[in-house]
Amino acid sequence: MRLLLQRDPLAGFAPYAEGVGVLVWWRSRYESRAPERVRDYPWWLPTCMTLITIVVAVIAVAQRGDLIPPGPAALAGLITVVPGVSQLITARVWPPMLMTATTIGGVVWLLLDPVQQDFAPVLLMVMVGTVTATAGAWWGLAASVASIGTLITVAVTAELADVGIYVGGVLLGFDVGFTMLWQNRALEAERSGRRAERERATVAERQRIARDIHDVVGHSLSVTLLHLTGARHALETDRDVDEAIDALRDAERIGREAMADIRRTVGLLATEGTESAALPGVEDIAALVDTMRGAGLSVSYRTDGSPNVTPGTALALYRITQESLANVAKHAPTSAASVRLEFTPAQARVTVENGLAVRQHGQGRSGSGLTGMADRAAQLGGIVQAGPDPEAPRWVVDARLPTGVATAIADCPWKVVTGDVYRAK
Numbered sequence: 001m002r003l004l005l006q007r008d009p010l011a012g013f014a015p016y017a018e019g020v021g022v023l024v025w026w027r028s029r030y031e032s033r034a035p036e037r038v039r040d041y042p043w044w045l046p047t048c049m050t051l052i053t054i055v056v057a058v059i060a061v062a063q064r065g066d067l068i069p070p071g072p073a074a075l076a077g078l079i080t081v082v083p084g085v086s087q088l089i090t091a092r093v094w095p096p097m098l099m100t101a102t103t104i105g106g107v108v109w110l111l112l113d114p115v116q117q118d119f120a121p122v123l124l125m126v127m128v129g130t131v132t133a134t135a136g137a138w139w140g141l142a143a144s145v146a147s148i149g150t151l152i153t154v155a156v157t158a159e160l161a162d163v164g165i166y167v168g169g170v171l172l173g174f175d176v177g178f179t180m181l182w183q184n185r186a187l188e189a190e191r192s193g194r195r196a197e198r199e200r201a202t203v204a205e206r207q208r209i210a211r212d213i214h215d216v217v218g219h220s221l222s223v224t225l226l227h228l229t230g231a232r233h234a235l236e237t238d239r240d241v242d243e244a245i246d247a248l249r250d251a252e253r254i255g256r257e258a259m260a261d262i263r264r265t266v267g268l269l270a271t272e273g274t275e276s277a278a279l280p281g282v283e284d285i286a287a288l289v290d291t292m293r294g295a296g297l298s299v300s301y302r303t304d305g306s307p308n309v310t311p312g313t314a315l316a317l318y319r320i321t322q323e324s325l326a327n328v329a330k331h332a333p334t335s336a337a338s339v340r341l342e343f344t345p346a347q348a349r350v351t352v353e354n355g356l357a358v359r360q361h362g363q364g365r366s367g368s369g370l371t372g373m374a375d376r377a378a379q380l381g382g383i384v385q386a387g388p389d390p391e392a393p394r395w396v397v398d399a400r401l402p403t404g405v406a407t408a409i410a411d412c413p414w415k416v417v418t419g420d421v422y423r424a425k
Contacts, residue, residue, distance in 0.1 A: 050084030060119040076109035096135035103127040121166035125173035132177025226295035281314030305343030324352035
């Protein structure tokens with residue numbers, strides 16, 4: 001049933017769909033008015049229900065000999081098909097009370113002249129199923145009670161045969177309608193869940209891109225300012241034009257590289273993700289350190305162990321190191337810094353240390369850089385510890401990440417503490 005509610009019968013006959021002009025028109029009209037309906041079913045489902053109602057009504061009228069030429073029973077049969085035909089024309093479902101009353105009225109008229117193996121009560125079964133599926137279980141239950149009451153009354157007054165079978169048919173109609181209703185609600189819940197998941201994924205991707213842009217801009221500006229400071233110093237103190245020009249060229253190069261990174265990162269917002277670009281990883285950290293050294297920052301670099309990590313962990317290690325060195329260049333450019341990478345089978349650790357300045361890393365206020373590093377680590381099940389070392393006059397950024405994203409966050413022996421300082425349990 002669930003698969004049927006999702007399928008489109010015309011999908012397999014696409015080459016012939018243009019020839020079925022009425023169906024194509026009805027489908028587009030029905031789908032255009034989907035927001036007006038409380039519960040939306042595939043276009044072909046109400047079409048089939050209406051066609052079944054028409055066929056049953058024609059058979060019931062023919063059983064009474066009033067089909068050709070039309071007699072009073074033909075009018076009664078016409079009344080029972082009015083709600084369905086009206087839906088085909090207007091693409092709107094009748095109110096449940098009006099649909100129930102109209103159908104019962106036409107059936108009662110037909111049952112004033114009951115016949116053997118009468119098809120007229122079948123109209124009540126179709127109506128009950130339709131009301132239940134479109135209006136809800138309570139309306140369907142009310143229509144069932146009214147239909148069963150009508151059948152019992154007619155059986156007593158007009159000697160309707162096989163009334164038990166007809167009552168069972170009405171209950172079967174309610175069961176089918178309730179099943180369709182439940183399936184429709186399940187599909188709507190699934191669609192809502194998928195929409196929410198897509199929205200969460202979109203927000204997460206935009207947040208990731210925003211963090212990447214923040215890291216790239218912060219790093220490039222810090223390095224550019226170091227080069228500009230060196231150029232100004234060369235001109236003010238030594239009048240060394242060549243050294244100043246070299247520093248300005250390096251600043252220009254860093255700026256162009258940063259602009260290329262920003263364009264590539266922002267470009268991800270406008271693409272479907274069919275093309276992938278190489279992202280920085282552990283092997284690029286050495287080049288990052290060399291860039292900072294070229295800008296005049298004193299940085300030592302050391303790595304221990306084999307960097308056997310996933311691409312996500314590698315990118316996080318690079319971005320955390322990049323942001324940490326950018327903060328060093330911004331807040332303590334004259335202090336010596338050190339970068340150390342340690343790898344074990346279960347954990348990757350990066351530690352960035354530098355001497356404290358008068359105002360180190362915006363101490364005392366929350367910064368987006370530290371928050372971004374913490375978010376990156378938390379997504380992978382790791383932690384970032386950032387703050388002054390209580391045993392020495394230095395600032396320490398200590399990030400510990402699992403080597404693989406399959407490591408559960410609950411198994412990580414670290415937690416994030418709000419504010420600028422992140423510490424272990």
